[in-house]
Amino acid sequence: MKFLLLFLLVLVIFIISITLGAHNDRVVTFNFLLAQGEFRISTLLASLFGVGFLLGWAICGLFWLRVRMQLANSQRKLKRLQQQIQNDTTAAAASAPTVKE
Numbered sequence: 002m003k004f005l006l007l008f009l010l011v012l013v014i015f016i017i018s019i020t021l022g023a024h025n026d027r028v029v030t031f032n033f034l035l036a037q038g039e040f041r042i043s044t045l046l047a048s049l050f051g052v053g054f055l056l057g058w059a060i061c062g063l064f065w066l067r068v069r070m071q072l073a074n075s076q077r078k079l080k081r082l083q084q085q086i087q088n089d090t091t092a093a094a095a096s097a098p099t100v101k102e
Contacts, residue, residue: 022046 022043030039040048 018050
């Protein structure tokens with residue numbers, strides 16, 4: 002359900018950007034770091050929207066990957082500690098004197 006709502010939101014934003022871009026055929030001069038170019042506003046809006054969308058997904062993907070690696074590391078440490086506790090309790094039970102009556 003969450004995926005469907007996210008997909009619909011992205012679709013609505015994409016349709017709105019296409020609608021706005023279709024009515025803007027004016028040519029503008031765009032100065033970027035290394036050069037200067039003349040683009041239609043619709044093309045400029047669509048390309049910048051796409052670049053921003055991909056950049057956002059890349060950044061979120063990197064954060065997600067970092068969290069997943071931390072989770073895997075924590076789970077490995079937890080498993081190691083649980084095995085150590087289990088070994089300590091079995092060793093303590095084996096070395097404990099038995100009471101005979």
